[in-house]
Amino acid sequence: MPNGQWVIGDLFKKDYGHAGSIKNLWELRWMFPCRRGVYPFHDGKFEDFEPIFDHLIVKNINDPFSDNYTNAFFPTGERLAKEAEAMEAKDQEAARKLYLRANAVFRLARFPYIGTDLKRQVFEAQKGVYLKGSKLWEVPITETVIPHKYASNGDGNEIPLYIRQPKSASEGNKCPVVLLVTGLDGHRPDNTERTDEHLKRGWATVICDIPGTTVDCPANKTDPLSPDRLFSSILEWVHAQPQFNSKKIIAWGLSAGGYYAIRLAHTHKDMLTGSVGHGAGTHHYIGREWLDQIAKHEYPFGLERAYCEKYGYKDFEEMKEKCQKTFSLVSGEGEGVPVVAMGMKSCRMLLINGVLDGCMPVEDSMLLAEYGSPKEMRFIQERFHMGYPEANSVVYPWMEEVMS
Numbered sequence: 001m002p003n004g005q006w007v008i009g010d011l012f013k014k015d016y017g018h019a020g021s022i023k024n025l026w027e028l029r030w031m032f033p034c035r036r037g038v039y040p041f042h043d044g045k046f047e048d049f050e051p052i053f054d055h056l057i058v059k060n061i062n063d064p065f066s067d068n069y070t071n072a073f074f075p076t077g078e079r080l081a082k083e084a085e086a087m088e089a090k091d092q093e094a095a096r097k098l099y100l101r102a103n104a105v106f107r108l109a110r111f112p113y114i115g116t117d118l119k120r121q122v123f124e125a126q127k128g129v130y131l132k133g134s135k136l137w138e139v140p141i142t143e144t145v146i147p148h149k150y151a152s153n154g155d156g157n158e159i160p161l162y163i164r165q166p167k168s169a170s171e172g173n174k175c176p177v178v179l180l181v182t183g184l185d186g187h188r189p190d191n192t193e194r195t196d197e198h199l200k201r202g203w204a205t206v207i208c209d210i211p212g213t214t215v216d217c218p219a220n221k222t223d224p225l226s227p228d229r230l231f232s233s234i235l236e237w238v239h240a241q242p243q244f245n246s247k248k249i250i251a252w253g254l255s256a257g258g259y260y261a262i263r264l265a266h267t268h269k270d271m272l273t274g275s276v277g278h279g280a281g282t283h284h285y286i287g288r289e290w291l292d293q294i295a296k297h298e299y300p301f302g303l304e305r306a307y308c309e310k311y312g313y314k315d316f317e318e319m320k321e322k323c324q325k326t327f328s329l330v331s332g333e334g335e336g337v338p339v340v341a342m343g344m345k346s347c348r349m350l351l352i353n354g355v356l357d358g359c360m361p362v363e364d365s366m367l368l369a370e371y372g373s374p375k376e377m378r379f380i381q382e383r384f385h386m387g388y389p390e391a392n393s394v395v396y397p398w399m400e401e402v403m404s
Contacts, residue, residue, distance in 0.1 A: 006361060006363065007355060007356075007361070007362050007363060007366075008355070008356050008357070008358060008361070008362075011297075011356060011358060012293055012358075013293055013296070014296065014297075015296040016028075016029075016296060016297060016298055016358075018300065019295055019296060019301075019302060020062055020302075021062055022053065022056045022057055022060075022061060022062045022069075023057045025300055025301075026053045026056075026057065029298070029300060030053075030300065031053075034046050034049050034050075038388075038389075039186075039388070040107060040108060040111065040185070040186075040190075040300075041104060041108070042104065042190075042192075042193060043100035043101065043103055043104045043192060044100075044101055044104030044105065044107075044108075045101055045104075048076055048080065048101055048104070048105055049105070049108070051076075052072050052073055052076060052105075052108075055072050056069065056072050059072075064111060064112055064301045065113075065115060065116060065119075065305060067116065067118050070109050070110065070116070070118045070119055070122060071118070072109075073105050073106065073108055073109030073122075074109060074122070076105050077102050077105040077106045077109060077122075077125065077126075077129075078102075078125075080098050080099075080101045080102035080105060080129075081098075081099070081102040081125075081129045083098050084096075084098035084099040084101075084102060084129070084132075084133065085132075088136070092136045093136075095133070095136055096133055096136045096137065098133075099129050099130070099132060099133025099134075099136070100130075100133060100192065102129045102133075103126055103129050103130045103133065103189055106122050106123075106125050106126035106129065107126055107189070107190060109122045109126075110122040110123050110126065111185055111300070111301070112184070112185045112299075112300065112301045112303075112306050113184065113185065113213070113305065113306035113309060113310070114213065114214055114215070115305065115306065115309045120215060123187070123214065123215075126189050127143075127188070127189055130189035131143060131189075139164060139165075139166070139167060139199055140164070141162050141163065141164045141195065142162070142163050142164075143160055143161070143162055143163075144160075144161050144162075144163050145158050145159065145160045145161070146158070146159050146161060146233065146234070146237045147159075147233070148218050148229070148230070148233045149232070149233045149236065150229040150230075150232045150233050151218065151229065151233070152229060153220055153223050153225075153226065154220040154222075154223065154226075155218050155219055155220050155223075155226055155229060155230070156218025156219075157218065158218060159208065159217075159218055159230065159233060159234060160188075160216045161188075161206055161207060161208055161234070162188040162189075162191075162205075162206070162207040163204065163205070163206055163207075164195045164198070164199065164204065164205045165204035165205070165243065165244075166199055166202055166203075166204065168202075169204060169243040169244070170242075170243050171242035171243060173243075174242075174243060174244060174245035175202055175203060175204050175243065175244060175245060176201075176202070176203045176204070176244075176245050176248035176249070176250070176273075176403045177203065177204045177205070177206055177238055177244045177245065177248065177249045177250075178194075178198050178203050178204070178205050178206070178249075178250050178251075178252055178399070179206050179208070179234070179235070179238065179249060179250070179251045179252070180194060180195075180205055180206065180207040180208070180252050180254070181208060181210060181251060181252065181253040181254065181257035181258075181260050181261050182207065182208065182209050182210060182213070182254060182257050183210070183213075183254045183255035183256040183257045183258075183279075184210075184213055184255060184256040184303075184306060184310065185213075185306075186254060186255065187209050187213065187214055188207045188208070188209060188216075191205070191207055195207075197392075197396065201396075201399075201400065201403070203403070204243075204244060206234070206238060208230075208234060210227075210256060210257050210260055211226055211227060211230070211260075211310075212309070212310035212311060212312065213256070213310055217230070218230070221310060221311060221312050222311070222312040224326055224327050224332060224334055224337045225334070225336055225337070227260050227263055227264065228263070228264075228267050228268075228336075231260070231264045231267070231268055232268070235249070235264075235268055235271045235272075236271075239271065246271075247273065248273050248403050249271065249272050249273055250272065250273055250274045250275065250276065250399055250402060250403065251264055251265065251272055251274075251275040251276070252275075252276040252278065252395070252399075253275070253276065253277055253278060253280060254278050254279065254386075255278070255279045255280075255359070255360065255385065255386060256281065256310075256360075257278075257280075258276075258277040258278050258279055258280025258281065258360070259277075259280055259281050259282060259327075259329070261275045261276060261277045261278075261280065262275070262277040262280055262282055262329060262340070262346075262349070262351075262368070263329060263339055265277075265346040265347050265349050266339040266340065266344040266345070266346045266372070267339060267344075269344075269345060269346050269347040270347075272347045273347065273348070273402055273403070274347055274348040274349065274350070274398075274399070274402040275346070275347055275348070275349050275350075276349070276350045276351075276352065276395055276398070276399070277349065277350070277351045277352075277365060277368075278352050278353070278386060278387075278391065278395065279352075279353050279354075279357060279359070279360050279385050279386040279387070280351065280353070280360060280364060280365060281360040281361075281364050282328070282329045282330060282340060282364040282365070282367060282368065283324065283328045283329060283330040283331060283340075283364055283367055284361050284363050284364050284367075285359070285360045285361060285364055286307075286311075286319075286323040286324045286327060286328065287324045287328075288320040288321075288324070290361060291307075291316070291319070291320050292320070294358075294359075296358075297358030297359060298358045298359065298384050298385060299358070299359050299385070303359075304316040307319055307323075311323055311326075311327065329341070330367060330371075340367075340368060340371045340372060341371060343371060343372050344372055345372055345373045346372055346373045346375070348376070348402060349368075349373070349375045349376065350375075350376045350377070350378070350394075350395065350398050351365040351368060351375055351376070351377045351378075352365075352377070352378045352379070352380075352387055352391055352394055352395060353365050353379055353380070353385070353386065353387050353391075354379070354380050354382075354383030354384045354385060354386060354387035354388070354391075355379050355380060355381050355382070355383065356382065356383060356384050357383075357384055357385045357386070357387075358384060358385065359384075359385040360385065362379055365377060365379070366379075376398070378394045380394075
């Protein structure tokens with residue numbers, strides 16, 4: 001920062017102590033959320049994960065990108081999936097829970113980034129058990145593959161979406177829509193609780209993955225304008241669906257997806273009612289000063305490899321040199337890239353995060369107050385990335401107000 005200080009203060013250079021050690025990660029950071037069944041262990045059971053991490057610790061397996069790490073989860077995930085399948089004819093509620101447990105195990109197996117052949121295989125397994133299990137829900141999730149109408153410059157031709165909508169939704173009873181934009185490690189099969197909350201409010205959910213994170217997202221990850229084409233295709237499709245209320249569409253971008261929620265709030269403001277940048281990066285998060293310290297902070301694994309693969313750089317040094325110049329919404333050097341600094345108007349927007357976020361600095365949200373349309377902001381004191389657990393108690397009332 002210009003004055004040498006960040007809002008997180010001394011935490012900027014603090015080493016949280018778990019980097020490179022699966023033992024420290026489990027004991028210092030992950031055992032507690034695993035016991036409580038919260039991110040990234042939501043839908044899972046502690047009894048499924050404890051023996052896996054005991055194995056990883058005993059075998060001193062610390063590299064999450066290694067096949068040894070990923071393979072440690074596979075037997076448990078496959079066992080739970082088989083148990084779920086066998087249970088379907090006996091007890092569908094029990095089968096539903098088993099499928100979700102398998103989904104959670106496969107999720108952790110492909111953490112933190114789907115960057116190996118084995119992790120891509122695991123992601124396919126995760127999607128398979130998730131969609132199979134969701135068929136047992138009262139309101140299932142379905143996959144719809146739509147054409148990427150505006151594909152160009154290396155984009156793929158199809159966009160797979162997950163859809164969950166109220167049973168009552170129809171042309172005569174149109175429902176509001178939340179476009180859920182996923183993050184760096186959380187993808188389409190990881191949002192059951194959010195879709196449940198949307199259904200309670202009578203909203204549909206359309207979920208998409210972001211560029212560079214899964215093989216499913218067709219957007220060219222090296223082109224900073226590819227998200228504009230992606231969301232043009234998605235939003236035109238949403239607007240054309242007779243059961244959706246095109247006057248009530250909110251985009252909600254999670255973590256790395258928050259960048260895209262902010263971008264499309266400017267580039268597609270006329271197609272949205274509102275947008276939420278939740279734990280979002282805009283500028284500083286891909287700057288050299290921030291990236292130099294990122295491996296020490298609260299994220300469970302080093303972000304260097306995941307970031308390089310997401311944005312298409314050969315190594316971390318190249319990323320630190322080029323990424324901010326290419327992708328920053330404030331200082332991006334390409335034509336049409338810095339939509340914030342260009343002073344473009346946006347739709348109504350909420351920015352929310354934890355003040356102590358060590359993944360996406362809260363400065364990246366605060367920065368937006370200096371440009372374009374006025375923004376609404378809420379930052380949670382003494383909380384880290386995403387501002388949990390209090391954040392959703394702010395987001396949902398805001399969304400309800402906007403939808404109404």
